[in-house]
Each structure stands twice: as C-alpha cells, then as structure tokens.
Amino acid sequence: MPPSDRRAEGIASMPSPLPHARVRAVRNSALRAGIVPLLCVPYLAGTWSAEHRPAMAVVVAVLLAVSGLTAAAARLIARSRLRLVVQLTTLVATMEAYAALAWLDGGVFSTMGALLPFTVMLFAVTMPPRAFVVTGAFSAVAYWVVVLTGGPAPQGYAAIYTIGIACVSGACLHYAGAMASLKRRLAEQSRIDPLTQCLNRRGFDERLAGELAEAERAGDPAVLLLIDLDSFKAINDTYGHRAGDDLLAFTGRTLIEQLRAHDAVGRVGGDEFAAVLSGIDAQGAEIVVSRLYAALDGAASASIGYACYPAEASTGEELKHLADERVYQDKARRHRQVPAAEAVSRVLSVPAAPERPSVSPLERRRRAIAAGGLLGAADPAVGMIYVLAFTAGHPHRLALGVLMMVAIVVGLLVRLLATPLSRHAAAGAIVMAVTAVQFTIALAVVALDGGAGSPLAFGLFAPMPFIVMTTPRLGRPLVAAIAVGYLAIAFFVGTPSIWFSLCHLNGALAVTLVCASKAAEAARQRSRLRELSRTDPLTSTLNRRGFTERFTAELSHAQRHHRALALLLIDLDGFKQVNDSQGHAAGDDLLVWVADTLREGLHSHDVVGRLGGDEFVVLLTSHDAPDVAGAAATLRAAISARIGASIGTAVLGVHGEDFDALYAHADHDLYAHKSASGRGRSRRTAPPVLCEQSEYRQASKR
Structure with a gap:
C-alpha cells in the first residue's frame, strides 16, 4: 500500500531545533530595554547645567550599550546554558541603574524618579508571573532606598x-x-477532532514527532498503530450518517480507554485512527492490538497495523508506510461484513466522552x-x-x-x-x-x-x-x-x-x-x-465545530430577517475504492479538489464544511427554496468531472427549523438519490432522526 504522504507532511514540516522564538524574545527584550535610556537623552541634553549630569550621562550610555550588545548577541545568548543568568544579571543591573539615575536627579519626585515605576509596569506585561514577583520585589526595594536616601517628595x-x-x-x-x-x-x-475528542490530523502529527524525538533522546522504543474501521461506508449507507458519527465517537472513546493515559490517540482520516505508544516493543504491540480487537469487535470491527521504532523504521514517514501496509494485509485476511443493527446500537449504551471546554x-x-x-x-x-x-x-x-x-x-x-x-x-x-x-x-x-x-x-x-x-x-x-x-x-x-x-x-x-x-x-x-480550531486541516473548509458555529449564526440571522436558508449534504460515490486502490494520498488529493470545486461553484457568502471522511456539507444563504435543487444539480455536475456524488437537500421552514432536523432530512434525501441511481444501499424508509422505525434506533431502544 502506498504511504500516506500527506499525513507525513506534519513530520517534515516540524520546526528545527534552532530556538528562533527564543532568539527573537532575547532580541526584543534587549531592544525594549533601550527605549527608556533613549528617552533620557533629550532631558540630559536640555538640563546639562544641572547637578550630576556627567554621571547620569555615563549611566545612560552604559544602559544603551548593554541594550545594543545584548540585541547583537541574541543568538549566542539564546543558545547558551547561562542564558537565564545573563538575563537576570542584566535585569538587576538595569534596576540599579534606574535607581541611581533617580537618586542623582534628586529623588523619586524628580524627573527621573518615574523610571522604576514605569519599568515595573512594563515588566508586568512582558515577564512570566514568577519572574515578575522577584523582579517587582527587587524594584520596590531599590525604589524605597531612593525614597529614604534621596531628595524630598510630597507627603x-x-x-x-x-x-x-x-x-x-x-x-x-x-x-x-x-x-x-x-x-x-x-x-x-485547534488540535482536537470535535466529533471524537481525539487529536486531529495536525495534533497527532505534532504529537508523533514529539514522541519520536523523546524516544530518540532517551533510547526507548515506540510503536505507531493505525486503525481502519471495516465496512464503515456500508454502515453509513445502511444506518445513516448519524449512526456513523456515533460509531466514530464510540471508537475514539474505546481507544482512549484501552490505552494508557499518556498514549496519544488521533483521528487522522474519515474512519482512520492512529495511536503512538511510548516505551513498547513489538511484543507489547501484539498484546495491545489483541486487546483493541476484542474491545472493538462487533459494533466497530477494525483492521489494525503497527510499526516499531527504531527496530523497523526510524522516521515518522517510514512508520506510517509500514503500518499502513499491515493494515491492508490485515484487512485482506479478515472477513468483513456490515454489523447487525443490535451490534451497532451498542455505541448508544456507552456514555459519551466529556466534551472539552469550548x-x-x-x-x-x-x-x-x-x-x-x-x-x-x-x-x-x-x-x-x-x-x-x-x-x-x-x-x-x-x-x-x-x-x-x-x-x-x-x-x-x-x-x-x-x-x-x-x-x-x-x-x-x-x-x-x-x-x-x-x-x-x-x-x-x-x-x-x-x-x-x-x-x-x-x-x-x-x-x-x-x-x-x-x-x-x-x-x-x-x-x-x-x-x-x-x-x-x-x-x-x-x-x-x-x-x-x-x-x-x-x-x-x-x-x-x-x-x-x-x-x-x-x-x-x-x-x-x-481559525485552526474551526478549519479542516486537509481541505481548509470549516470542520464540524466551525460549521456548527457558522450555522447557528446564519440560522439566527435568517430567522430574524426572514431569509432563505438551505442545507446540502454531499457524499462521494466510490471514495473508499479510491483509497483502497490508489492510496490515501490520492484520496486526500481528491478531497482537496472537491472542496475547491464546491467553493468555486458557490457564492462567496455560502458556507462549505467537511464533517469527516468524504462527507461535505454546504449551507446556502443566497438561494431561495425553488433554486436549491438547481444548485445541487450544478454542484453534482461539477464534481462528476472526477468522481460521482450524491447530494441531499433540506430547506429551512420546509423540512425543519434547526440543524438536526435539516440534517436528518438531507441525509434521507441523499440516500434516496443514491439508492435510486444504484450507487448505494439503504434499508431506511424514513429520515433516521425524524422517525423512530429505523433498525438502528429500534435496536438501540431494545
């Protein structure tokens, strides 16, 4: 099986060890430190005849020199193990210099007397709290030394x-x-899949890179698991997208429960999950795989492949390639069939995972x-x-x-x-x-x-x-x-x-x-x-979270101003075969093309989202009810240049008043079109949410 190149991009694009952010922070801090002494120069020039001006000029010149040298040596300081010592020493010297300027100028009521207070205000918004507490306390001591030993101030x-x-x-x-x-x-x-509460593709790639780096540093083994649900497309076709969503959420919860708390679990594709296990070798991986088979059996049977670091592969891309091959070897060995309604209904009896605070x-x-x-x-x-x-x-x-x-x-x-x-x-x-x-x-x-x-x-x-x-x-x-x-x-x-x-x-x-x-x-x-938390990382359309928020806003606006609103649910025909025959990279490219095609065929204020896998959703805000069917036909024709698509529609006020009702009707309409054209199977005779006679819902009640 060809490797999933696009999934490996997260590894290749990880930042290098060079602490660019640290260099920038050191340089910016040094430049900010030069602002205050620079502002002192006009004052000293304008009052040169006053007392202590040469000594004050020397202090200001030293402060400016330290600021410039620190900025110039920012890269060297950022790399040094003594970075914190150098910065702390510079900070203490700066506070002492400001106190000296205030004392030389006549005390805290002098022109220079405000240097320390304003600098402390600056530290409050630029320093970590713990560091600020120490710095603030030192500054307060220096300030009161000037109060007690310098010139007088008003009561x-x-x-x-x-x-x-x-x-x-x-x-x-x-x-x-x-x-x-x-x-x-x-x-x-931005790194969490809103449906399963697992890591999304971006989050998992970042976590995998971090785990491999830690394994290399510590000399420990690690294992990458890839889990691909069997017959998931048929589950969607038979029981509806709602059941498919419940099954994905169940799979994510099960994987998290079966693995250790510090193991990373991600949903990296429509029905594809991944996990990275630290400190485990091939023997341990076999035990984990057996446990996952047993936990997922029936309702969410899956094909699983794994690859071991560093015994079998040394990079994230190589691990993915090998694990991907073993997934399809496992899939070829096993008999796959659509689970019975009673088995699928098990997912409703499992408590939902707590949703992360939004x-x-x-x-x-x-x-x-x-x-x-x-x-x-x-x-x-x-x-x-x-x-x-x-x-x-x-x-x-x-x-x-x-x-x-x-x-x-x-x-x-x-x-x-x-x-x-x-x-x-x-x-x-x-x-x-x-x-x-x-x-x-x-x-x-x-x-x-x-x-x-x-x-x-x-x-x-x-x-x-x-x-x-x-x-x-x-x-x-x-x-x-x-x-x-x-x-x-x-x-x-x-x-x-x-x-x-x-x-x-x-x-x-x-x-x-x-x-x-x-x-x-x-x-x-x-x-x-x-933006990242609301955007699908592959297609750059809205993800489930982003689309839900946008739908809520558009629904409120439509109801308030009596505007038309329609929901289109789009399911690609034969997409699973593209993944199986050409590889996930080809499937990813096709999904990106479909997203671009949808955007190009719609008005700028219409909304495109990807809910997962090959399921897209469109919110039409610029079409009246009679135009919705024509818009769906236009999009279907545009997509057919590379792959067939089935589209279901629902109109606000006609087929429902909220997202659940509109989605249920669009889902039913989609599979009616799919069945009529012979592109899919459906044993459903009514919308799965609006009616209760579907096998899936009846079984869940039993």
Missing part, C-alpha cells in the same frame, strides 16, 4: 506610587494570565470588560487611600473623596456586569462612555490636588497600558486624550517643571507602546489559533 507621593504600581501590575498579570489561558485552550482546541468568541471581550472594571475600581481606591491618609486640611478633600467614591462604584458595576455587557450589541459604546466618565473624574482630581506633580497624576497614567491591551480600537484615541489632558493640567494648573511632565508622559507612552505591540501580536496568534 504620600512614594506610598501612592508604590500601591498604584502594585495594583496595576496585579491587574495586568491577571489579564495576561487569562489571555495566556485562552491561548492555551485555543491551541488545544472557547466562546465573547470570552475575550468579557474578560477585557471585567479586568477594565476591576482596574477602574482599584485605581480610584488607591486615590481614596491617599485622600484619607495624606490630605488632612486639604481645601478640596471632600470633593476628592466624593469623586473617588463615584469612580470606585462605576468600576465595580462594570466588573459585576461584565458578562451581560459582553453580549450587548452596544458594548463598545457603553465601555467608551464609562471610560470617559472615569477619565473626566481622574482629570478633575488631579487638577483639584495641585496639577501634574500630584501623586494622583499617576491615576491618569496607570490605565494607559492596560487600555491598549484590552480595547485596542478604543485605546488609541483614549490614550491620546489622556496625554492631551495631562499636558493641559500641567500648563494651566501647574507642574514641577516641563521636563517633569514630558518625561513622565513619555515614560507612560513608551510602556503603552510596548503593551500595544504585544497585544497586537497576541491578538494575531489568537486569531490564527481560532
């Missing part, structure tokens, strides 16, 4: 900055952790709104601490307290109502209005407390990085408004110096720019993972 200034930085950092860490969890779940979802498209919005509300409450709460502890005798103390309380209440309401807000059509406008209210309050309290030098001015800067991370579209104009408002307060109300205001603002903007860049990169990664 409560250092305390409020410390508490504020801790709150903002905590919020950023919480949100970053939530987004990392979302990314992990999306990555897992990732809602609204989850990121909900988390962003909730985190924004939390920060919107925490920021004024820090301000309230300042009002209560450090403003005795202040002429505007009552007004400051009232404004802080209003901001706290608004933030808590947003946090509590995050879930319904995320589902609301006007969520963006509501969040913008709430943010405008909180921004106005922040401007007012800074102005009432004396201007840009007030400890409360930190409340203007604190949300900026978080805003661009959670709401990029709203973030850019809002950050611009905050910058303009801060400069207006500095000009009209007061500031310690123009350099003080400019450097504080530039520091906040620099951190915000880095956060925006990381947020954009993370959004692209999530978008790609979301």
Whole structure:
C-alpha cells in the first residue's frame, strides 16, 4: 500500500531545533530595554547645567550599550546554558541603574524618579508571573532606598506610587494570565477532532514527532498503530450518517480507554485512527492490538497495523508506510461484513466522552470588560487611600473623596456586569462612555490636588497600558486624550517643571507602546489559533465545530430577517475504492479538489464544511427554496468531472427549523438519490432522526 504522504507532511514540516522564538524574545527584550535610556537623552541634553549630569550621562550610555550588545548577541545568548543568568544579571543591573539615575536627579519626585515605576509596569506585561514577583520585589526595594536616601517628595507621593504600581501590575498579570489561558485552550482546541475528542490530523502529527524525538533522546522504543474501521461506508449507507458519527465517537472513546493515559490517540482520516505508544516493543504491540480487537469487535470491527521504532523504521514517514501496509494485509485476511443493527446500537449504551471546554468568541471581550472594571475600581481606591491618609486640611478633600467614591462604584458595576455587557450589541459604546466618565473624574482630581506633580497624576497614567491591551480600537484615541489632558493640567494648573511632565508622559507612552505591540501580536496568534480550531486541516473548509458555529449564526440571522436558508449534504460515490486502490494520498488529493470545486461553484457568502471522511456539507444563504435543487444539480455536475456524488437537500421552514432536523432530512434525501441511481444501499424508509422505525434506533431502544 502506498504511504500516506500527506499525513507525513506534519513530520517534515516540524520546526528545527534552532530556538528562533527564543532568539527573537532575547532580541526584543534587549531592544525594549533601550527605549527608556533613549528617552533620557533629550532631558540630559536640555538640563546639562544641572547637578550630576556627567554621571547620569555615563549611566545612560552604559544602559544603551548593554541594550545594543545584548540585541547583537541574541543568538549566542539564546543558545547558551547561562542564558537565564545573563538575563537576570542584566535585569538587576538595569534596576540599579534606574535607581541611581533617580537618586542623582534628586529623588523619586524628580524627573527621573518615574523610571522604576514605569519599568515595573512594563515588566508586568512582558515577564512570566514568577519572574515578575522577584523582579517587582527587587524594584520596590531599590525604589524605597531612593525614597529614604534621596531628595524630598510630597507627603504620600512614594506610598501612592508604590500601591498604584502594585495594583496595576496585579491587574495586568491577571489579564495576561487569562489571555495566556485562552491561548492555551485555543491551541488545544485547534488540535482536537470535535466529533471524537481525539487529536486531529495536525495534533497527532505534532504529537508523533514529539514522541519520536523523546524516544530518540532517551533510547526507548515506540510503536505507531493505525486503525481502519471495516465496512464503515456500508454502515453509513445502511444506518445513516448519524449512526456513523456515533460509531466514530464510540471508537475514539474505546481507544482512549484501552490505552494508557499518556498514549496519544488521533483521528487522522474519515474512519482512520492512529495511536503512538511510548516505551513498547513489538511484543507489547501484539498484546495491545489483541486487546483493541476484542474491545472493538462487533459494533466497530477494525483492521489494525503497527510499526516499531527504531527496530523497523526510524522516521515518522517510514512508520506510517509500514503500518499502513499491515493494515491492508490485515484487512485482506479478515472477513468483513456490515454489523447487525443490535451490534451497532451498542455505541448508544456507552456514555459519551466529556466534551472539552469550548472557547466562546465573547470570552475575550468579557474578560477585557471585567479586568477594565476591576482596574477602574482599584485605581480610584488607591486615590481614596491617599485622600484619607495624606490630605488632612486639604481645601478640596471632600470633593476628592466624593469623586473617588463615584469612580470606585462605576468600576465595580462594570466588573459585576461584565458578562451581560459582553453580549450587548452596544458594548463598545457603553465601555467608551464609562471610560470617559472615569477619565473626566481622574482629570478633575488631579487638577483639584495641585496639577501634574500630584501623586494622583499617576491615576491618569496607570490605565494607559492596560487600555491598549484590552480595547485596542478604543485605546488609541483614549490614550491620546489622556496625554492631551495631562499636558493641559500641567500648563494651566501647574507642574514641577516641563521636563517633569514630558518625561513622565513619555515614560507612560513608551510602556503603552510596548503593551500595544504585544497585544497586537497576541491578538494575531489568537486569531490564527481560532481559525485552526474551526478549519479542516486537509481541505481548509470549516470542520464540524466551525460549521456548527457558522450555522447557528446564519440560522439566527435568517430567522430574524426572514431569509432563505438551505442545507446540502454531499457524499462521494466510490471514495473508499479510491483509497483502497490508489492510496490515501490520492484520496486526500481528491478531497482537496472537491472542496475547491464546491467553493468555486458557490457564492462567496455560502458556507462549505467537511464533517469527516468524504462527507461535505454546504449551507446556502443566497438561494431561495425553488433554486436549491438547481444548485445541487450544478454542484453534482461539477464534481462528476472526477468522481460521482450524491447530494441531499433540506430547506429551512420546509423540512425543519434547526440543524438536526435539516440534517436528518438531507441525509434521507441523499440516500434516496443514491439508492435510486444504484450507487448505494439503504434499508431506511424514513429520515433516521425524524422517525423512530429505523433498525438502528429500534435496536438501540431494545
């Protein structure tokens, strides 16, 4: 049997051992570290006559040199075993340098006094949580050394900055952790077959490559199993696609239950499964195969082949080729027949495997709104601490307290109502209005407390990085408004110096720019993972999960606007013979061609999906009911250039009101056409879901 070349592509395309991502991370980290000292250069040039400027210039020059050298040596550092030591040493030296600049410039209330706080904010969104805790603690110690030994600062200034930085950092860490969890779940979802809950083709190829690499490193054996269900096409023809789906899910559950927890099981084709077993030789493989035969016998009898690493093959492609040959040798030796209805019905008596948690498209919005509300409450709460502890005798103390309380209440309401807000059509406008209210309050309290030098001015800067991370579209104009408002307060109300205001603002903007860049990169990664989790890796059409989500959205739209909607179920005639005679690679090529042909024959807003094997499904959103039969005939004629196809149709409102009803009618219609043309067998006289007299359903009840 020819090897399945397309299945082996996952092995060939695996990344090389060169740590490209690590090199990029080291280089980007070094370049980011150079942003802050670069911003110090104009300040030093403009105030050169002030005290300690030569010493400060030396510190800035050293920081820039370290940043440049680290970026240039990124590849060497990434390969080194001392990488973490080098990065930690550089980080500690940078913190000490920032503390030295603040001390030389007059203390934490000086222009350079904000370097450490803003750098800690940057670390909160760029470092792993454990590393940040250590770095943040060291930075806090360095900051308070400057507080105690440097120049004087207004009452409560250092305390409020410390508490504020801790709150903002905590919020950023919480949100970053939530987004990392979302990314992990999306990555897992993109590798899982939605019907069987096994690995899909992409996920299994990646897992196989990893297991072989580990086996080579440890010198252990490994076994690749290929499992091909017998007479699966006949099961679909006899009992319907619903029964076929149940049988596939049963097979996946059985394989997972019969193998060890750390063994990998994947569905790599329509009715084809695979498993990779680590630490097992040929003798152990025979025992496992015998156990699988017994577990699958009757309802889901299968032909099984295996290949051993490294005794019989040394690469993934060679293992697949040998196991594939043994599958067809096994198939030729065994008598295959369509299972009886009673045997197939066993699959319904087995509890379904728990479905892995899905990732809602609204989850990121909900988390962003909730985190924004939390920060919107925490920021004024820090301000309230300042009002209560450090403003005795202040002429505007009552007004400051009232404004802080209003901001706290608004933030808590947003946090509590995050879930319904995320589902609301006007969520963006509501969040913008709430943010405008909180921004106005922040401007007012800074102005009432004396201007840009007030400890409360930190409340203007604190949300900026978080805003661009959670709401990029709203973030850019809002950050611009905050910058303009801060400069207006500095000009009209007061500031310690123009350099003080400019450097504080530039520091906040620099951190915000880095956060925006990381947020954009993370959004692209999530978008790609979301696409992979909803796309069939072979044909690039929607998979079962993606089609179900799209159908739900289109159904809601059609019902709301009284639009036509039709479902087409497409089954290729004789596809199993193509696989058996020409090999799985030829079958894969044919499936890709059919998917392309369907897309070319439909409007751009019609939807094409592959539910598994040679079963395609089309959602027509651009045809009225009388046109559906013509559309099906057109697609059938286009596909017939290479293979015959049977197509069943169902129209919303005529044959059902939901996916299950439409699918059942289309399935029945498909096999009526198949039987009438002599291309298949069907013992069914009614749709299998709408009626209960099918042998499969009756047997399952017995």
